Amino acid sequence: GSRILCRKWEELIIYRLSKVKYIFGNESGHSSPATVHIGEAKFLESHSILQYVPNLRVLDLLFQDAFSLRTYNQAHEIIDKSKKLKGLIFYSIVVPDLASYWETPEMVAIFDPIATWYKKFARFSSKVKQLFVESAPINHLAYGLHFYEDLVLKNVEILEYESSYWFGSDCLRDDYFVGYSLLDFCPSLKSVHLYDISVNEANNTNKINLLLRDLVIEYAGESSMSFDSLRNFLSKYAKLKHLAIRNYSNIGDANLIDLMRLLPHLVILDLRRSPGITESSEKIVQSYCKSHGRTIEFHFSCGETAAIPEIPPPQRTNRLVEGFDFMKHCFFKHFHELPMLMDTINE
Secondary structure (H helix, E strand, O other), X not given: OHHHHHHHHHHHHHHHHHOOOEEEOOOOOOOOOOEEEOOOHHHHHOOOHHHHOOOOXXXXXXXXXXXXXXXXXXXXXXXXXXXXXXXXXXXXHHHHHHHOOOOOOOEEEEEOOOOOHHHHHHOOOOOOOEEEEEEEEHHHHOOOHHHHOOOOOOOOOEEEEEEEOOOOOOOOOOOOOOHHHHHHHOOOOOEEEEEEOOOOOOOOOOOOOOOOOEEEEEEOOOOOOOHHHHHHHHOOOOOOOEEEEEOOOXXXXXXXXXXXXXXXXXXXXXXXXXXXXXXXXXXXXXXXHHHHOOOOEEEOOOOOOOOOOOOOOXXXXXXXXXXXXXXXXXXXXXXXXXXXXXEOOOO
């Protein structure tokens, strides 16, 4: 009787694992029958894990405990042999060894990238459609990106990028935010979310992208980027439909008509937390739209205006969401609340 019972339990567990698509190192906020949270890295040390999760799509390697050599080798085997693995969440120190032989990448989230992360990542990234980068050292990539002009991320459609100062907020004030330049290396981009912590102008180029539809730029503090510099940057993306520029101190009523003329396809303009934007700004937008036969959904933070989505506190509640929909899951959110990966649900 006990053997039959154990066999029944084994069959049930095997069936349950066969439905698993997402493995997370710790609590991810994503709850579904297709998700398991394994807690400790040593769970991966089982040599038979692959045969029990044949439908694995996303592997999260952000464990609270440290990797052992055995765990590291087993993670390498999973990445190398999982035929349906599409997404990976990891610290960039594992890029050269764990990810460089990955054959089916579509979604990648990288944390705390080391200095050479872009060079190592670009060599295996030809199929990546979604790239999430958090806490990238602002000084590591900024002045070396031109050395990688042959390493183009040709299929990336969604880019989410944040940089950070590692050595204090005042010692690297000459650095610029590399996120603007990174767009030039992603010719298929459709949606972008940037979190700019620098105080300097964008290092602009003339590379045009007519595919880009959604763009969010958040400033962490007071930026010295002039509106003219921002305008030159935006002029490369004439087909933009949805634009958010938040916490930006160098935009006001005098710039609004110029901005709307620059982007003739714009239908959503989000300027929340920009101190120069007031209730009079809304009247300018409404008047311009009435005169030119356009409809622009305008969001700002001044006063009590109905139907304005509040920017929630910067706390990520989900590492993964199902549905490849930037406007639904990302556009109105703070960077630190963004999901790391968006999985397609039609596969």
